[in-house]
Amino acid sequence: MSLILANQRCVNKLSLNGEALAFAISYRSNKGGKMSVKHALRRGLELGKSVFQLGVFKPAARVAAKFRGERLRVSRPTRTVQPQSFLPGRYRFFRLSLSGLAAQLQRGGFRRVINGGSPRNRAFFLAFGVGLGLIEKDLEEDRTSAALKKKVQSALKPFSSGYSLDDYVIGKQIGKGCNAAVYEAAAPFAPPVESKRSSLVEVNQTEAQDERKKTEPLQFNDTCRFPLAMKMIWNMGPSSSSDAILQSMSMELVPSCPEALKENQPALDGHFGLVPKRLNIHPNVIRVHRAFTAEVPLLPGAQEEYPDVLPPRLNPLGLGRNRTLFLVMKNYPCTLRQYLEKCVPSRTHGSLMLLQLLEAVDHLCRQEIAHRDLKSDNVLLEFDHMGCPRLVVADFGCCLAEDSGLKLRFSSSWVNRGGNSCLMAPEVATAVPGPGVLIDYSKADAWAVGALAYELCGLQNPFYGSKGLESRNYREKQLPALPDSASDAFRLVRPSARVAANILHISLWGRRVLDERKLRTLMAWLQCQSAVVLLKAHGPQGRSVEAELQRSFLANIDLQELRSAVGFLTYEPDLWDSLLQP
Numbered sequence: 001m002s003l004i005l006a007n008q009r010c011v012n013k014l015s016l017n018g019e020a021l022a023f024a025i026s027y028r029s030n031k032g033g034k035m036s037v038k039h040a041l042r043r044g045l046e047l048g049k050s051v052f053q054l055g056v057f058k059p060a061a062r063v064a065a066k067f068r069g070e071r072l073r074v075s076r077p078t079r080t081v082q083p084q085s086f087l088p089g090r091y092r093f094f095r096l097s098l099s100g101l102a103a104q105l106q107r108g109g110f111r112r113v114i115n116g117g118s119p120r121n122r123a124f125f126l127a128f129g130v131g132l133g134l135i136e137k138d139l140e141e142d143r144t145s146a147a148l149k150k151k152v153q154s155a156l157k158p159f160s161s162g163y164s165l166d167d168y169v170i171g172k173q174i175g176k177g178c179n180a181a182v183y184e185a186a187a188p189f190a191p192p193v194e195s196k197r198s199s200l201v202e203v204n205q206t207e208a209q210d211e212r213k214k215t216e217p218l219q220f221n222d223t224c225r226f227p228l229a230m231k232m233i234w235n236m237g238p239s240s241s242s243d244a245i246l247q248s249m250s251m252e253l254v255p256s257c258p259e260a261l262k263e264n265q266p267a268l269d270g271h272f273g274l275v276p277k278r279l280n281i282h283p284n285v286i287r288v289h290r291a292f293t294a295e296v297p298l299l300p301g302a303q304e305e306y307p308d309v310l311p312p313r314l315n316p317l318g319l320g321r322n323r324t325l326f327l328v329m330k331n332y333p334c335t336l337r338q339y340l341e342k343c344v345p346s347r348t349h350g351s352l353m354l355l356q357l358l359e360a361v362d363h364l365c366r367q368e369i370a371h372r373d374l375k376s377d378n379v380l381l382e383f384d385h386m387g388c389p390r391l392v393v394a395d396f397g398c399c400l401a402e403d404s405g406l407k408l409r410f411s412s413s414w415v416n417r418g419g420n421s422c423l424m425a426p427e428v429a430t431a432v433p434g435p436g437v438l439i440d441y442s443k444a445d446a447w448a449v450g451a452l453a454y455e456l457c458g459l460q461n462p463f464y465g466s467k468g469l470e471s472r473n474y475r476e477k478q479l480p481a482l483p484d485s486a487s488d489a490f491r492l493v494r495p496s497a498r499v500a501a502n503i504l505h506i507s508l509w510g511r512r513v514l515d516e517r518k519l520r521t522l523m524a525w526l527q528c529q530s531a532v533v534l535l536k537a538h539g540p541q542g543r544s545v546e547a548e549l550q551r552s553f554l555a556n557i558d559l560q561e562l563r564s565a566v567g568f569l570t571y572e573p574d575l576w577d578s579l580l581q582p
């Protein structure tokens with residue numbers, strides 16, 4: 001299998017086999033990424049000739065061999081390094097690293113382009129998709145190997161339950177909102193070990209910290225002992241029946257996985273039409289792993305912190321119902337708000353965080369779901385192995401997930417417009433109820449992300465506080481200036497989440513596309529990005545926030561949308577229009 005990696009700016013066209021490309025990329029990353037692409041590719045070609053000089057090329061050879069899961073055989077007398085099994089199965093590493101993306105590209109980008117793209121789009125993705133498809137076929141054996149399947153099944157077996165409170169050990173309270181309390185939890189078969197260790201973990205985030213706050217180390221909740229979070233929603237409704245609870249709180253189930261509810265749950269087998277729209281999995285959207293109803297227990301802090309919502313069984317003056325809904329999710333170390341209280345993200349981290357929010361919103365839009373309550377309390381945060389924040393959008397209690405799409409019939413003032421009035425998009429905030437009035441939520445979440453961008457730059461959100469702007473009547477010129485350090489793309493969130501996300505992707509990783517403004521450059525950049533992402537996928541870097549974002553971008557490519565993004569960045573949409581016409 002060979003891959004044509006065309007880097008128009010540096011080298012005109014280099015035909016590389018997988019082996020050479022693997023070496024080129026690993027060699028370059030070994031040099032701290034400082035070497036030019038052209039130089040690295042040339043080296044890759046040389047290295048692909050099968051003999052590796054011990055001195056200069058050893059690090060590259062070692063990295064590439066490590067990727068392949070092979071050991072290096074070093075032959076001292078001739079000072080050559082040769083990976084074992086170099087000839088048979090020589091492309092094994094390369095094939096393996098392609099698998100995830102190939103499937104993703106075929107399922108995502110390829111499908112979308114086939115449906116709506118121009119013939120030129122189609123040709124490009126057809127070639128790319130078919131290439132990857134061949135590899136994919138080859139990989140079938142690897143992926144469905146019986147041994148691996150068995151291992152995964154046995155690891156999941158103990159947690160095939162989890163549909164009652166008795167299936168969990170519940171720890172301390174980790175959060176509270178207007179509608180729920182959230183507790184740390186663990187499965188009893190993995191009992192949390194009592195440790196003398198502090199329940200806080202320190203995050204190595206020197207890059208992210210603002211000068212003002214550098215003296216304090218960044219500390220967040222340690223989630224190792226209790227890897228799960230259990231949200232107990234307060235039931236103030238008219239009934240304690242499971243059906244009524246599931247019906248009134250059904251929006252909380254939108255981000256749930258298919259196994260979250262017990263199969264024989266009577267209210268959710270389709271007869272009553274209570275199953276809400278379910279979101280597909282996405283790295284920047286919370287996943288609810290279990291959801292069940294149970295009697296409200298007396299959990300730590302309940303009598304002091306939320307006595308009024310307890311049932312009379314637990315507090316004679318309480319107004320809550322006896323049963324309620326519980327959701328089980330991953331436990332995250334902190335919310336975006338807690339993180340921003342402790343530090344101001346660097347320009348890079350800020351851009352990556354904004355990009356993740358936009359990717360999450362774009363994912364929701366594609367499935368015709370609007371969150372309607374985006375704020376920093378509803379964004380949870382963890383860190384990848386390099387200390388980069390990974391964000392997930394949580395709390396879908398106010399979302400709009402109707403079969404009729406993102407337009408809500410606003411016939412009377414009793415219709416709920418959504419949760420967060422401060423960050424309500426102008427078109428939602430100014431809507432006046434009446435016959436035939438529809439509120440369009442397709443860009444509402446993207447607007448809220450635009451307001452959150454101020455917080456990501458370390459500024460106060462201009463729509464908060466007694467002197468804050470009101471979304472219903474503010475003017476663009478009233479918005480405070482963003483700091484000079486903010487990426488240009490921060491200023492352009494209004495178009496749509498997808499276009500704004502593309503703008504950020506290009507300004508982070510594809511600046512050269514803007515310099516040359518040729519379709520060929522754009523294509524070459526996409527191919528280059530694909531190759532780099534494929535190669536990264538196998539190592540630890542593959543799990544970084546950056547790699548996840550790049551994968552997601554490539555899997556969702558639509559040249560028309562990409563064109564809009566480039567148009568925004570160059571302020572010459574017409575130029576790109578003409579270039580990209582079939």
Ligand SMILES: Nc1ncnc2c1ncn2[C@@H]1O[C@H](COP(=O)(O)OP(=O)(O)OP(=O)(O)O)[C@@H](O)[C@H]1O
Nearest residue numbers: 175176177178179180182229329330331332377395
């Ligand atoms: N999976 C989780 N991991 C860690 N903390 C969480 C998790 N889910 C929620 N929390 C914490 O609990 C708090 C309240 O959760 P959530 O926002 O879901 O409750 P709510 O009552 O629906 O909120 P709202 O007031 O916005 O309606 C969050 O702000 C956060 O601090």
